[in-house]
Amino acid sequence: xxxxxxxALTCITxxxxxxxxxxxxxxxxxxxxxxxSPLAKKCIECHAEKTPGIVADWKSSRHAxxxxxxxxxxxxxxxSPMAIQKxxxxxxGNHVSILVSPKTCSxxxxxxxxxxQQSGHARGGVQMFAKKGMLELMYxxxxxxHPDLKDSPAxxxxxxxxxxxxxxxxxxYPIPGKGxxxxxxxxxxxxxxxxxCKSCHSSHTFDIVExxxxxxxxxxxxxxxxxxxxxxxxxxxxxxFNTEGNKWKWDSAPDTWDVPDFRAxxxxxxxxxxxxxxNTTHNVSVRLKWNLWAPHxxxxxxxxxxAAFDYAKDGKLTAGNVLAGNPAGPExxxxxxxxxCKSCHSxxxxxxxxxxxxxxxxxxxxxHSEAKAMLDDLKxxxxxxxxxxxxxxxxxxxxxxxxxxxxxxxxALMGGPDYAHWHxxxxxxxxxxxxxxxxxxxxxxxxxx
Amino acid sequence: MxxxxxxxxxxxxxxxIVGLVFALGxxxxxxxxxxxxxxxxxxxxxxxxxxxxxxxxxxxxxxxxKAECVSCHLPHDNIVKYTYQKAVNGVVEGAIMxxxxxxxxxxxxxxxxxxxxxxxxxxxxxHGDVKNVIADNMKAFLAHRDYFAKNxxxxxxxxxxxxxxxxxxxxxxxxxxxLNTTK
Numbered sequence: 001x002x003x004x005x006x007x008a009l010t011c012i013t014x015x016x017x018x019x020x021x022x023x024x025x026x027x028x029x030x031x032x033x034x035x036x037s038p039l040a041k042k043c044i045e046c047h048a049e050k051t052p053g054i055v056a057d058w059k060s061s062r063h064a065x066x067x068x069x070x071x072x073x074x075x076x077x078x079x080s081p082m083a084i085q086k087x088x089x090x091x092x093g094n095h096v097s098i099l100v101s102p103k104t105c106s107x108x109x110x111x112x113x114x115x116x117q118q119s120g121h122a123r124g125g126v127q128m129f130a131k132k133g134m135l136e137l138m139y140x141x142x143x144x145x146h147p148d149l150k151d152s153p154a155x156x157x158x159x160x161x162x163x164x165x166x167x168x169x170x171x172x173y174p175i176p177g178k179g180x181x182x183x184x185x186x187x188x189x190x191x192x193x194x195x196x197c198k199s200c201h202s203s204h205t206f207d208i209v210e211x212x213x214x215x216x217x218x219x220x221x222x223x224x225x226x227x228x229x230x231x232x233x234x235x236x237x238x239x240x241f242n243t244e245g246n247k248w249k250w251d252s253a254p255d256t257w258d259v260p261d262f263r264a265x266x267x268x269x270x271x272x273x274x275x276x277x278x279n280t281t282h283n284v285s286v287r288l289k290w291n292l293w294a295p296h297x298x299x300x301x302x303x304x305x306x307a308a309f310d311y312a313k314d315g316k317l318t319a320g321n322v323l324a325g326n327p328a329g330p331e332x333x334x335x336x337x338x339x340x341c342k343s344c345h346s347x348x349x350x351x352x353x354x355x356x357x358x359x360x361x362x363x364x365x366x367x368h369s370e371a372k373a374m375l376d377d378l379k380x381x382x383x384x385x386x387x388x389x390x391x392x393x394x395x396x397x398x399x400x401x402x403x404x405x406x407x408x409x410x411x412a413l414m415g416g417p418d419y420a421h422w423h424x425x426x427x428x429x430x431x432x433x434x435x436x437x438x439x440x441x442x443x444x445x446x447x448x449x
Numbered sequence: 450m451x452x453x454x455x456x457x458x459x460x461x462x463x464x465x466i467v468g469l470v471f472a473l474g475x476x477x478x479x480x481x482x483x484x485x486x487x488x489x490x491x492x493x494x495x496x497x498x499x500x501x502x503x504x505x506x507x508x509x510x511x512x513x514x515k516a517e518c519v520s521c522h523l524p525h526d527n528i529v530k531y532t533y534q535k536a537v538n539g540v541v542e543g544a545i546m547x548x549x550x551x552x553x554x555x556x557x558x559x560x561x562x563x564x565x566x567x568x569x570x571x572x573x574x575x576h577g578d579v580k581n582v583i584a585d586n587m588k589a590f591l592a593h594r595d596y597f598a599k600n601x602x603x604x605x606x607x608x609x610x611x612x613x614x615x616x617x618x619x620x621x622x623x624x625x626x627x628l629n630t631t632k
Contacts, residue, residue: 030514031578034588066588077611079618107608108592110601 039094040069046089057204068108073100081190084172098173099166101189105197115282116195123307123320124186125163126194130317134158141389155179161220163187163196165317185220186307192315194308209250212257214241217267224403226293227423231407231416232267240264254280259343269340276339287337289330290361291323292409295401296368297361300325300333353415360412360420364405367428371400374439383442391448393438400431479535483519491542493551496624500614509615516575521613525570556621564604567613572605 036044047070048055058064074096076083082097106113116122128134138158143150154164155178163184166174174180185199199220200211210216218229232238241264249261255274262269271287274280285305290297302323310318326333334354341350375397378384385391388398404427411419441449481487485507489498501507501518508515523538524530545551573580579589580597595601606612614620 029577030575031586032576032589066591077616077618079616080611103610110603110608111595114601 034067036067036069037071039075039089039092040071042089042092043070043074054204061205061207063204063206072107073104074098082168082172086171099189100198100203101187101191101193102195102197103189103191103193106193109197112282113193113195113197115286116197117308118286118304118324119283120285120305120320120324121185122194122305123318123324124161125159125184126165126186126188126307126311126317127319128158128162129165130319137389141387151177151179159184161185166190183219188311188317192312194311208254212250212266212268212273213245214238214266221267224407226406226410227419228267228410228414231411231414231419234411234416234418235414237264237266237415241266265340270337273340275343278336278339285324286326287333287340288325289334289337289358290409290413291325292361292413293406294322295405296372297365297409298323299330301330303327354413357413360425361409363425364408364428367432368401368405371397371432371435374435378439378442381443381446383446383448385448393435393442396431396434396438400428400435404428404431482535482539484517488518491546493546496556496617496620497614500617500620504613504615506613507615516613519571520574521567521571523571524568525574552625556625557618560617563606563610567604567606569605 159179307320408424
C-alpha cells in the first residue's frame with residue numbers, strides 16, 4: 001500500500017514539474033510589429049518643422065537606428081499621472097507627457113536604471129527637500145521669504161543639478177517657476193520614479209560618448225564646494241586627457257571600453273566602466289570607500305541608497321542613506337576601484353597612492369573633530385547666533401567642511417595636489433586657527449562678539 | 450474465468466467513458482470560468498472588464514484577437530500550478546466577495562502590486578517570440594535582453610505597467626469615486 005502511495009505521489013510530483021505538460025490554452029505565438037507606427041511618423045514630420053533641433057538630435061541617435069520613436073518615450077495612457085490632459089496630436093486619441101522619467105527608460109534599460117537608483121545620485125533631489133537646513137537656506141535666507149520671488153534661488157540654482165519633486169498642474173504640465181525644466185540628476189517624477197538619465201546623456205541623442213567624457217560630470221561637479229573637474233584637470237589623468245583625448249576611441253560597447261581605447265581614465269572610467277574584470281555599473285557609489293562630502297568622513301557601510309525606493313513606495317521625501325556605497329562593504333568598494341587603477345598601474349603604486357589618500361582623509365577628520373567639539377561646546381553654552389549665516393564662527397565652520405575640507409579630501413583621493421594642499425589643508429589649517437580665536441574670546445567673555 | 454475477463458474489459462471501457470466525460474466536463478468548466486463573462490459575475494470586476502474591453506489585449510485590435518482573463522492572471526508553466534492557483538483564487542476571491550468589502554479597497558494601490566497577480570508564464574505563452582534572437586526580431590529582443598539574461602529581477606508588468614486594461618484609472622474612479630484612489 002505504502003509503495004503504491006509513494007508511486008502515486010511521485011507521478012503527481014513529476015507531472016507538476018514536467019514543463020509544458022498540458023498546453024493550457026492553445027494560442028499561436030504573437031509577433032509584434034516594431035516598425036515606426038503611423039502616429040510616430042506623424043510626430044516626426046510635424047516636429048521636424050516645429051522643433052527641428054529635437055528631430056535632428058534624434059535622427060543621429062542610436063534610438064533612431066533602433067526605431068525607438070517619440071511615441072516610445074513620450075506616449076502615455078490617458079490615466080497616467082504623467083499625462084497631459086489634452087490629446088496630442090489633436091483628435092488622435094493619443095496622450096503624451098512632456099516628462100520622460102527613468103521608469104520609461106527602464107523599459108529597455110532596466111539594469112542601468114536599477115543600478116542608478118541604488119547609487120547616491122538618486123537622493124540628489126529628494127534629500128534637499130527633506131532637510132530643514134537646506135529648505136531654510138533656499139527659501140528663507142536666499143529667497144528672503146519673498147512672496148513672489150522666494151523660489152528663484154532653488155529654481156535657477158540648486159534644482160538645476162540636484163533635481164526636485166516635479167508636480168503637474170491640472171493640464172498635466174510641470175508647475176512653472178519651481179525649477180522645471182532642469183537637467184537635475186535626482187528629479188522625482190509623478191509616476192514615482194527618481195533620477196534623470198538625461199543629466200549625463202543629454203536629450204535627444206542620449207549619447208554614450210557624451211557621458212564618458214569629463215564634461216558630462218563637470219556641469220555639476222565643479223566650483224568651491226566640490227571642484228571635481230578642477231581636481232581632474234589638475235591631475236596627471238586630466239593632463240593626458242586634455243592633451244590627446246580627442247584622438248581616443250569613445251564609442252566602444254559597454255563593458256568593452258578599456259585600454260587601449262584611452263590612455264588615461266575619465267570620471268566614468270573609474271566610477272562606472274567595465275575595466276579589467278569589473279562589470280559596467282550605473283551605481284557611482286559602489287567603488288567608493290569614504291563619504292568625502294560629509295562634515296566628518298565615515299566609511300560607506302550603508303549598502304545601497306534607499307531614497308528612490310522610498311519615494312516609489314509611498315512618495316516620501318527622505319534624506320536617503322548617507323553611507324550608501326558597496327553592499328559588500330568599504331574595503332570591497334576600494335578593491336573594485338583598485339582594479340581600475342591596475343589596468344595601468346602596478347599593485348605597489350596603487351596601494352601606496354591610497355595609503356597617502358586615506359591618511360589625508362583621516363587628517364581632515366582630525367581637524368574636524370576639534371572644530372566640531374568647539375561648535376558643540378559653544379552651542380551648549382548658548383554662544384552661537386540663531387542665524388548661522390551671520391555668525392562668524394558658524395560661517396567658518398561651514399567653509400571648513402563644506403568647501404575647504406572637501407577640497408582637501410577629494411584632492412587627495414583624485415590625485416589633484418593643488419586642491420589637496422593649497423585649496424585644501426592649508427585653508428583648513430587657517431580655519432581652525434580662526435575658529436580657535438573666536439571660541440576662546442566667546443568662552444572668556446561669555447558673549448557673542 | 451471468462452466472466453472475470455469480460456468484467457475487466459467492461460470496467461476499462463466504462464472507466465474510459467466516465468473518465469472522458471469527466472475530463473471534458475472539467476475542460477469545459479475551466480473554459481467557461483476563464484473569461485470576462487464569468488469573472489464579471491462578481492460586479493466588482495466591472496471596471497477591470499470595461500478597461501480590458503478597450504485594450505488591445507481585450508480584442509480592441511485589427512483582428513479582434515483577445516487574451517482571456519486567465520491568460521494573464523493564472524500561471525502557465527504547468528497544469529498543476531494552473532489548476533491549484535485557479536482553485537485558490539476561486540475560494541479566496543469568492544470569500545472576499547461574500548464576507549469582505551472589496552468596494553472599499555484602494556484599487557489604485559493594488560494596481561501597483563500587479564506583479565503579484567500577473568504571471569510572466571502567461572505573457573510568454575503568447576509573446577515567446579521576444580526571446581528569439583533572429584535578425585528581424587533584434588529590436589524586440591534587445592529591449593528584453595537583460596530580462597532573459599536574468600541581469601534584472603523584474604517581471605513583465607513591472608515595465609509594461611498598464612498592459613491589458615486601457616485607462617483603468619478612469620474606470621476605477623467612475624465606479625468607486627476618488628475616495629478609493631490614491632494620486
